[in-house]
Amino acid sequence: MERVNVYLNSEIGELEGVILHTPGAEVENMTPENAQRALYSDILNLNVARKEYSQLSGVLSKVAKTYEVVDLLEKVLGNEENREYLLEKICRHENAMSLFDYLLDIDAKQLARMLIEGVPLVRNTLTNFLSKERFALRPLYNFYFTRDASIAIGEDVLIAKMANAVRDRESIIMEAIFSRSGIFNTQTINPTTFNNPADVTIEGGDVLVVRDDILLIGNGIRTNTHGIDFILSRFLARDDKRKRHILVQELPYKPESFIHLDMVFTMLDFDKCMVYEPIILQPNRYQTVHITIDKGKVKEIKTVDNLLVALKSLGIDLKPIVCGGTKDRWIQEREQWHSGANFVAIGPGRVIGYGRNINTLEEMNKNGFEILRAKDIVAGKVDLNSYQKYVVALDGSELPRGGGGARCMTMPFRRKPIKWQ
Numbered sequence: 001m002e003r004v005n006v007y008l009n010s011e012i013g014e015l016e017g018v019i020l021h022t023p024g025a026e027v028e029n030m031t032p033e034n035a036q037r038a039l040y041s042d043i044l045n046l047n048v049a050r051k052e053y054s055q056l057s058g059v060l061s062k063v064a065k066t067y068e069v070v071d072l073l074e075k076v077l078g079n080e081e082n083r084e085y086l087l088e089k090i091c092r093h094e095n096a097m098s099l100f101d102y103l104l105d106i107d108a109k110q111l112a113r114m115l116i117e118g119v120p121l122v123r124n125t126l127t128n129f130l131s132k133e134r135f136a137l138r139p140l141y142n143f144y145f146t147r148d149a150s151i152a153i154g155e156d157v158l159i160a161k162m163a164n165a166v167r168d169r170e171s172i173i174m175e176a177i178f179s180r181s182g183i184f185n186t187q188t189i190n191p192t193t194f195n196n197p198a199d200v201t202i203e204g205g206d207v208l209v210v211r212d213d214i215l216l217i218g219n220g221i222r223t224n225t226h227g228i229d230f231i232l233s234r235f236l237a238r239d240d241k242r243k244r245h246i247l248v249q250e251l252p253y254k255p256e257s258f259i260h261l262d263m264v265f266t267m268l269d270f271d272k273c274m275v276y277e278p279i280i281l282q283p284n285r286y287q288t289v290h291i292t293i294d295k296g297k298v299k300e301i302k303t304v305d306n307l308l309v310a311l312k313s314l315g316i317d318l319k320p321i322v323c324g325g326t327k328d329r330w331i332q333e334r335e336q337w338h339s340g341a342n343f344v345a346i347g348p349g350r351v352i353g354y355g356r357n358i359n360t361l362e363e364m365n366k367n368g369f370e371i372l373r374a375k376d377i378v379a380g381k382v383d384l385n386s387y388q389k390y391v392v393a394l395d396g397s398e399l400p401r402g403g404g405g406a407r408c409m410t411m412p413f414r415r416k417p418i419k420w421q
């Protein structure tokens, strides 16, 4: 079978390949008490979440090739050598080597599910018997946000170094998928294999590939300056010596709806972006920094007014569309909280987001985006090909409680190249 090439040089190029994860039992394997530890602001109902999610996967599978993490993982585990490698890596990382032999014997399909949904603790010792934990390997509650654990940049895949240990296994699995499933043709770059300060963190929600020479990176609770310096060092190490730019946006640490840059800024089109105005445009305490790399060196680091000004200086002139509309700051806050600024593009001017954020959608509509309901597209009542610019509205009441939107729930690894005018 021919391998699929990774190619991603924009946020908006026509989507060709994307990795998804339909929420499974892992999202219900939690209680209100430990939801916080799982990085949720609330607990979810799986049935409803899956229905909502099927709108997203349904729409995406009409326009691109979609892959489910569990199928890709099963593929990795189907190979004896890979299974041993991956299980050893996971068990070692999670201090659970005692599970290794037991897991090794489980068939690939079931094992793939278990590694995502969690491996229950067997109460056969006093320690386990008295333990408050239910799982020996914790469920990957956040895996439906496939955006975060791995990041396609150009032809490579950067493996995220998650800020919270509960998400570490996601990165380990994604690395195995990209380097060992036999499906992808790419090179993985993993910060943990370099000589780095131990405190590097980078998550996919913070990294936006705007153009082949421009990255936008959020610097906040999930991606720290060491993480961004790591990405910088990888660019400096390249042989091509091309000019490149990294634009860094500082983010507030609180509330949790600001965890990633894609919660306050996403690309919608060649000339339009979605912004949460108070952080991205209004004067505030969060700096924007422009790093220019040239001939293998850092040529300049400077503070700039904001992302839009910096992008304009690089030839990308974006009109901001304001999350929550322009009328009321409270509405902006409310819609941002439920991932109102978080859109994923399936092509230039063709994006997907939550329908619940009606003021945001109305604002987009005023700016030329037709509002289409995901439900109608999946049911075949609306044909995407009849529209030029649109926002596909997903029903979302459970999914956003997990803390993310359409961009967070997709991991695009292949988009058609863009011709910037």
Ligand SMILES: NC(=[NH2+])NCCC[C@H](N)C(=O)O
Binding pocket: 038, 039, 040, 142, 145, 147, 148, 204, 205, 206, 259, 260, 262, 263, 402, 403, 404, 405, 407, 408
């Ligand atoms: N790209 C994103 N904004 N992802 C959102 C992830 C939310 C998830 N509950 C977490 O805290 O990690």
